[in-house]
Amino acid sequence: MSRNSIFFLTDYGRRDGFVAACHGVMMSIAPDVRVVDLTHDVPPQDVRHGAVVLAQTLPYLPPCVVVGVVDPGVGSERRGIAVVAGDHVLVGPDNGLLPWAAAAAGGVAEAVELVSPKYRLAGEAMTFHGRDIFAPAAAHVAVGVPVSRLGPAVGAGDLVRLPEPKVRARPGVLETEVHVVDHFGNVALAAGPDDLAASGVGAGQRASIVRGGPAGPDSATEVVVGRVFADVAPGEMLLYVDSHRHVALAVNHGSAAARLGVEPGDQVTIRVLAP
Missing domain, CATH: 3.40.50.10790 (S-adenosyl-l-methionine hydroxide adenosyltransferase, N-terminal)
Incomplete structure (x- = not known):
């Protein structure tokens, strides 16, 4: 052929x-x-x-x-x-x-x-x-x-295979890895929409992002859960599902990777915030 x-x-x-x-x-x-x-x-x-x-x-x-x-x-x-x-x-x-x-x-x-x-x-x-x-x-x-x-x-x-990224979802919490960072500084995570749903994180909610495990040493960053970049004001951070069906983080008109200081392989914990 x-x-x-x-x-x-x-x-x-x-x-x-x-x-x-x-x-x-x-x-x-x-x-x-x-x-x-x-x-x-x-x-x-x-x-x-x-x-x-x-x-x-x-x-x-x-x-x-x-x-x-x-x-x-x-x-x-x-x-x-x-x-x-x-x-x-x-x-x-x-x-x-x-x-x-x-x-x-x-x-x-x-x-x-x-x-x-x-x-x-x-x-x-x-x-x-x-x-x-x-x-x-x-x-x-x-x-x-x-x-x-x-x-x-x-x-x-x-065939040689790369280690599969770690993902753990439970009510109110999603632990995952940074999968890849794109040219714009958007951070695609290893988790997908099903993992997001299993954690109870949905559009319109607010969540905290911590680099590291559940007791990670870094301070939390608050994000809005939405669908498109315009769901947040310029300079604000959004958690959404990207075009490749990965849970992702972006800063409207900015770089989420730079804001969070993350790179591929880093662990990230997402926690739902009370209304």
């Missing part, structure tokens, strides 16, 4: 020629395939951030190949893999970057290790697998090469 698009995500940035080199390799192998930059602004070495972006974006993409390269272990013993999930093929390092996206596409149907020399560049560099291994593999798949030809099968259960 050929696919006419390759979507490309990395932490390479745009200052150097890394992205262009990968584009050149893919275009040389698959000149009629469109290469679309998903983003190259993943924070350096932040595998979790890249995994979240892929998982959030993949359900909205047409059948395609996705190359993800956030690879602090490049040159080590970590595998390069290709994963079939739904109508998509995901190519990248076996470091937890791809499984959340695969799950969002219906789960891993097939996975292989990228070892066949026929589908990588000759004389590969130990420190640039994006150009020499992942880009060529993606381009060959895009023009119809079966994934099974890229290397031996890997069991879905053998």
Whole structure:
């Protein structure tokens, strides 16, 4: 099955020629395939951030190949893999970057290790697998090469996975983790709408946010529970469900991450305030 698009995500940035080199390799192998930059602004070495972006974006993409390269272990013993999930093929390092996206596409149907020399560049560099291994593999798949030809099968259960975020909901309290912080400083939490409902937190209420556990050391920040940014005045904080179905925190015309001093992986406790 050929696919006419390759979507490309990395932490390479745009200052150097890394992205262009990968584009050149893919275009040389698959000149009629469109290469679309998903983003190259993943924070350096932040595998979790890249995994979240892929998982959030993949359900909205047409059948395609996705190359993800956030690879602090490049040159080590970590595998390069290709994963079939739904109508998509995901190519990248076996470091937890791809499984959340695969799950969002219906789960891993097939996975292989990228070892066949026929589908990588000759004389590969130990420190640039994006150009020499992942880009060529993606381009060959895009023009119809079966994934099974890229290397031996890997069991879905053998893929490296990131730790699942912790969420605990009980009446009046929701304990969760910061999942990702976006460009605007909005803070997406690991909890979803069902967790919010289980805690009894609903629109129109007020809640307190504490960074840390239930007895965390930080002072509480009061927020309004709403649906859209305009539910609070400029400069005020809102708790809402975002477009990816995550419970989230935002400051209208500001940065919730800066206000709270949080980053991905931090624990946050939300507590309903009495009317």
